[in-house]
Amino acid sequence: MQKVIRSNKDLGAAIRLARKASNLRQVDVAQKASVRQALVSDIENGATTAKLDTVIRILAALDLDLSVIPRRKAGFDPKEY
Amino acid sequence: MQKVIRSNKDLGAAIRLARKASNLRQVDVAQKASVRQALVSDIENGATTAKLDTVIRILAALDLDLSVIPRRKAGFDPKEY
């Protein structure tokens, strides 16, 4: 599992997916990350470009980390390796 | 190569390292990312929490991607695996 994030939409999708996989509500994630439910909603919908530390806190609430990796072409399929 | 980012300091360190490895000046990265040299300086020094899309643009200027990965304990050493 390793999802590349190149836009706020990518991030929102990743967050929503992880949140549902954990059976959490936006409110639960919001509390853990010390933000409002409304903000989690906006971010999941890609409606806003959050600040880095906000992103980090929300990901942490979902037991996820942000990481920097060497760039690969879009559409790259790791199974080819 | 895979650097976990849990703070703006982590990000700044990763960016500076990658920039020097590419023999680029702050001004070069700034231009590619459409931001000011002063902002690159601030971010490298961990003096500010940048917005997500700013981070993405700067990383892209260094041929790096941001990614979401499952969280591991701090101090985890991949060599143990």
Added chain:
DNA sequence: TGACATTATCCGTTATAGCGTATATATAAG
């Protein structure tokens, strides 16, 4: 359908990222 739970949206306000434009410190080379 009705009651309840969850998510999306709104408004005014506050906090702060990022800008333009300089200038002040390094750091390095001659």
Added chain:
DNA sequence: CTTATATATACGCTATAACGGATAATGTCA
């Protein structure tokens, strides 16, 4: 030391993330 280059700071201003506090709009299920 002097010059050139690179990085760090400064100040006023604009843009926008995030807030509190609701409420509206969906979704869920007996």
